[in-house]
Amino acid sequence: MENLLSNVNGLSEELSIVDNYIDKFLHTERDAGTVDNVFSSVRNSRGKMIRPQLLLLAARFGPHYQDRQRNLCKLGAMVEIVHMASLIHDDIIDDSPLRRSRPTLQHKYGKDMAVVAGDFMISRVLRYLAEEQLMQEALNIGRTIEEMCRGELRQMACRWDTKTTIDAYLRNIHGKTVALFVEAVQMGARGSGASADLSDCLTAIGEHVGYMFQMRDDLLDFISAEDAEGKPVHRDFADGIYTLPVLYAFGQPSCGPRLEEIAGSEPASPGYGGLLREMGELVRQSGGIDFCRRQIENHAAQAKQQIAALPDHEARLGLGNLIDYLNQ
Amino acid sequence: MENLLSNVNGLSEELSIVDNYIDKFLHTERDAGTVDNVFSSVRNSRGKMIRPQLLLLAARFGPHYQDRQRNLCKLGAMVEIVHMASLIHDDIIDDSPLRRSRPTLQHKYGKDMAVVAGDFMISRVLRYLAEEQLMQEALNIGRTIEEMCRGELRQMACRWDTKTTIDAYLRNIHGKTVALFVEAVQMGARGSGASADLSDCLTAIGEHVGYMFQMRDDLLDFISAEDAEGKPVHRDFADGIYTLPVLYAFGQPSCGPRLEEIAGSEPASPGYGGLLREMGELVRQSGGIDFCRRQIENHAAQAKQQIAALPDHEARLGLGNLIDYLNQ
Numbered sequence: 001m002e003n004l005l006s007n008v009n010g011l012s013e014e015l016s017i018v019d020n021y022i023d024k025f026l027h028t029e030r031d032a033g034t035v036d037n038v039f040s041s042v043r044n045s046r047g048k049m050i051r052p053q054l055l056l057l058a059a060r061f062g063p064h065y066q067d068r069q070r071n072l073c074k075l076g077a078m079v080e081i082v083h084m085a086s087l088i089h090d091d092i093i094d095d096s097p098l099r100r101s102r103p104t105l106q107h108k109y110g111k112d113m114a115v116v117a118g119d120f121m122i123s124r125v126l127r128y129l130a131e132e133q134l135m136q137e138a139l140n141i142g143r144t145i146e147e148m149c150r151g152e153l154r155q156m157a158c159r160w161d162t163k164t165t166i167d168a169y170l171r172n173i174h175g176k177t178v179a180l181f182v183e184a185v186q187m188g189a190r191g192s193g194a195s196a197d198l199s200d201c202l203t204a205i206g207e208h209v210g211y212m213f214q215m216r217d218d219l220l221d222f223i224s225a226e227d228a229e230g231k232p233v234h235r236d237f238a239d240g241i242y243t244l245p246v247l248y249a250f251g252q253p254s255c256g257p258r259l260e261e262i263a264g265s266e267p268a269s270p271g272y273g274g275l276l277r278e279m280g281e282l283v284r285q286s287g288g289i290d291f292c293r294r295q296i297e298n299h300a301a302q303a304k305q306q307i308a309a310l311p312d313h314e315a316r317l318g319l320g321n322l323i324d325y326l327n328q
Numbered sequence: 329m330e331n332l333l334s335n336v337n338g339l340s341e342e343l344s345i346v347d348n349y350i351d352k353f354l355h356t357e358r359d360a361g362t363v364d365n366v367f368s369s370v371r372n373s374r375g376k377m378i379r380p381q382l383l384l385l386a387a388r389f390g391p392h393y394q395d396r397q398r399n400l401c402k403l404g405a406m407v408e409i410v411h412m413a414s415l416i417h418d419d420i421i422d423d424s425p426l427r428r429s430r431p432t433l434q435h436k437y438g439k440d441m442a443v444v445a446g447d448f449m450i451s452r453v454l455r456y457l458a459e460e461q462l463m464q465e466a467l468n469i470g471r472t473i474e475e476m477c478r479g480e481l482r483q484m485a486c487r488w489d490t491k492t493t494i495d496a497y498l499r500n501i502h503g504k505t506v507a508l509f510v511e512a513v514q515m516g517a518r519g520s521g522a523s524a525d526l527s528d529c530l531t532a533i534g535e536h537v538g539y540m541f542q543m544r545d546d547l548l549d550f551i552s553a554e555d556a557e558g559k560p561v562h563r564d565f566a567d568g569i570y571t572l573p574v575l576y577a578f579g580q581p582s583c584g585p586r587l588e589e590i591a592g593s594e595p596a597s598p599g600y601g602g603l604l605r606e607m608g609e610l611v612r613q614s615g616g617i618d619f620c621r622r623q624i625e626n627h628a629a630q631a632k633q634q635i636a637a638l639p640d641h642e643a644r645l646g647l648g649n650l651i652d653y654l655n656q
Contacts, residue, residue, distance in 0.1 A: 089443050112484055115417050115443060119450070120477040126454055127470030130463050138466060142455030149448040156440055 008318035011056060014073055018052045021077035025124050039120070051083055051180060052076030054209060054322070055188040058202045060315035062192025074132060075187045078125050082141060083180060085121035086148055088114050137187060144183040151175020160240035162250050162260045169247055170211075177217075178210030185209075201306050205319060208303035212326040215296050218243035222280070223289060234276045238267045244295065245288035246279075255282040300327040336646035339384060342401055346380045349405035353452050367448070379411055379508060380404030382537060382650070383516040386530045388643035390520025402460060403515045406453050410469060411508060413449035414476055416442050465515060472511040479503020488568035490578050490588045497575055498539075505545075506538030513537075529634050533647060536631035540654040543624050546571035550608070551617060562604045566595045572623065573616035574607075583610040628655040 513534030
């Protein structure tokens with residue numbers, strides 16, 4: 001990811017600044033022992049920083065990008081912290097033992113610590129938004145976290161429901177994932193003083209990237225070999241979370257009924273591993289994986305159209321590379 | 329509680345306004361079904377609103393109390409929402425089936441929902457602080473939530489540790505409970521334009537009330553009959569959370585060693601109920617309960633001294649009644 005975007009002038013330097021702000025915003029010094037261990041685990045759980053990158057790329061199209069660079073990096077750090085906090089709380093929900101091939105916080109320190117660690121991160125976002133007098137951003141981040149909660153709750157409500165529609169799925173992932181991508185892009189656009197038209201165009205790109213990102217994640221969970229992404233395969237299915245390839249397959253007469261049978265099986269039963277493999281094969285045969293790929297391609301094509309409508313700037317290349325990366 | 333304070337002119341009316349703001353701040357309309365059910369459960373989990381009452385009583389000593397009344401009620405609502413969110417996340421940590429004699433959110437909908445519901449509430453506090461342009465309050469609430477997280481983490485680190493000192497206990501409950509009481513009082517003082525001296529005096533009262541409140545809670549968990557407060561008795565001890573009466577008793581040569589033995593027993597073992605009863609008896613004999621009561625009385629006496637130093641105002645009576653109620 002970092003290599004991909006290194007061709008955009010100055011972006012890696014900005015990401016280092018974002019990184020420093022994340023450290024600053026999550027810095028704790030008063031405690032020793034367990035408390036501090038938890039917080040360092042939090043600080044070290046950083047990912048690919050796709051959201052800050054998107055924010056900074058979007059910001060390059062605004063007239064005030066240069067003089068607001070530091071501020072934009074701060075916003076990038078806040079978006080990433082919101083994302084990190086949501087991962088920690090999601091892992092409690094999913095009971096995940098691994099994230100990015102490393103033990104999750106809740107696996108390492110227990111659910112209790114994970115609940116508090118996520119809350120701590122949000123308290124820091126709140127505090128620094130206030131310290132930096134970022135009222136409008138506070139409002140938007142508040143709304144985005146609410147969207148994320150809604151998405152998470154809706155997804156829970158759809159759990160084990162084999163009749164979940166693809167529309168419901170799209171609504172769920174909009175809250176769960178897309179909303180924060182959109183917020184990142186809009187922060188970049190607003191923060192650099194982009195015009196309303198430009199901001200709309202960038203928002204659309206952020207939305208497509210968000211959908212692509214989540215669908216790709218669903219696809220990887222589905223097709224990758226065990227542990228390739230540091231996650232067990234078909235974990236979503238076993239948890240009753242039916243992602244796009246599966247939902248498509250449920251609707252196919254050739255395999256839908258058998259898939260529903262498998263979905264009704266007890267995950268703790270001895271033959272369940274075999275059933276999961278059968279499920280994987282059925283979904284593939286039904287065209288569910290191809291369907292998911294096509295959706296990703298559609299979003300990629302639409303995003304590229306929007307990118308083409310942006311003013312000529314090397315950041316367009318960066319956005320294009322991001323799209324290609326997610327469309328691999 | 330409400331009866332106790334009804335002698336303070338206008339306070340019940342203000343609490344109704346606070347109540348309406350809580351409804352407004354937590355209002356959701358877009359979702360139907362489970363999502364909305366969770367949010368109404370959240371709205372209905374309101375308690376005695378001690379923190380908003382303290383905020384509003386403190387505010388009466390400031391010169392701008394009258395013209396900032398609405399704003400103060402909004403702040404009261406936010407403090408109560410932070411408190412409600414912390415209860416929901418604490419219940420996940422404590423695995424409590426009951427709170428105020430009603431099933432906890434996590435017991436009713438599972439831990440997953442409870443994590444998200446708490447996050448949703450905090451997102452609303454963030455959003456409305458921003459909408460109301462309450463920068464300074466956002467900063468302070470951010471810091472207070474952080475304090476609460478620290479207290480919670482420290483308490484977890486002390487779990488099952490029979491060598492926990494009373495100082496460590498006091499530090500833990502400062503974060504867990506006292507910090508939000510102090511914040512409530514300070515919001516009232518600042519919000520009504522109280523002088524620095526007055527604010528210091530009110531802060532000290534808030535601090536004493538916070539300690540009294542938590543110690544009384546610990547005492548009730550210890551001495552009340554099963555379900556009298558809607559909570560099982562000695563639950564804290566069985567969870568490895570050693571409160572003031574127990575910590576005092578651990579330090580007494582007459583019963584410390586036996587108590588440590590009991591603390592080391594498996595809570596799932598068949599004779600554990602009997603061991604808990606023995607523990608209760610030993611703590612009582614050691615003077616642990618009396619010690620806890622004396623601490624509460626000390627805080628009450630100090631709070632009353634501070635109240636006596638406040639300007640003559642009927643709100644002094646309200647604060648005095650609150651102290652008497654917690655010192656029963």
